Amino acid sequence: MFESSPAFNSNQRGENVDGDWRVPNAAAHYDKAEYLLELAYSFLNELDLTYDPSTGDATIITMEEQEARTRKALDLINHSLRLDPANASGWTYLAQAQGRSSDINAMRDSLERSWEFAPYNLQLAPLRLQLVMQIYHANLHRPEQVAALSDQEIASAHRDGLVLRAQLPRHLERLMPEGDPVRDLLGDLRNAHPES
Secondary structure: OOOOOOOOOHHHOOOOOOOOOOOOOHHHHHOHHHHHHHHHHHHHHOOOEEEOOOOOOEEEOOHHHHHHHHHHHHHHHHHHHHHOOOOHHHHHHHHHHHHHOOOHHHHHHHHHHHHHHOOOOOOOHHHHHHHHHHHHHHHHHOOOOOOOOOHHHHHHHHHHHHHHHHHOHHHHHHHOOOOOHHHHHHOOOOOOOOOO
């Protein structure tokens, strides 16, 4: 255990987007798969800024830097999923990274795996719904390249909507207000329970 733990073995450590080996989730320092996922998360979700260490001035990163961050995140997530292939968060973050790379078909496959492993997950529901919205809009703008949402994708997103509605209704309203075309596809979310 100690040999594979980033907390105890410096050879198992990587760097996050800021160049530090530590990650916010302290427990991840003891689980290599989770640790890699935390590092990847930093590359996916860090603000699109860099800071000059000598002056502290912020500058917007270039498209090349953003693409490099996405590639790094993809590498880290894929490594994490090789260690823990049933990690629903890993599949969701992989879908997010694939979406950033405009690989919509791969994104859909990863999203499906996430729903398979955690169909009623409150923490993943908002991001998964955002990814469903990305698929919808990609189809809207490029119907010859991106297929419409499948019945299974709509049913899975409906479950995510129900989970948010039951637990965080205001978050659902901010993410997907009444009248949003994707929300309309999901059907009635008002008085249903996630397990129904």
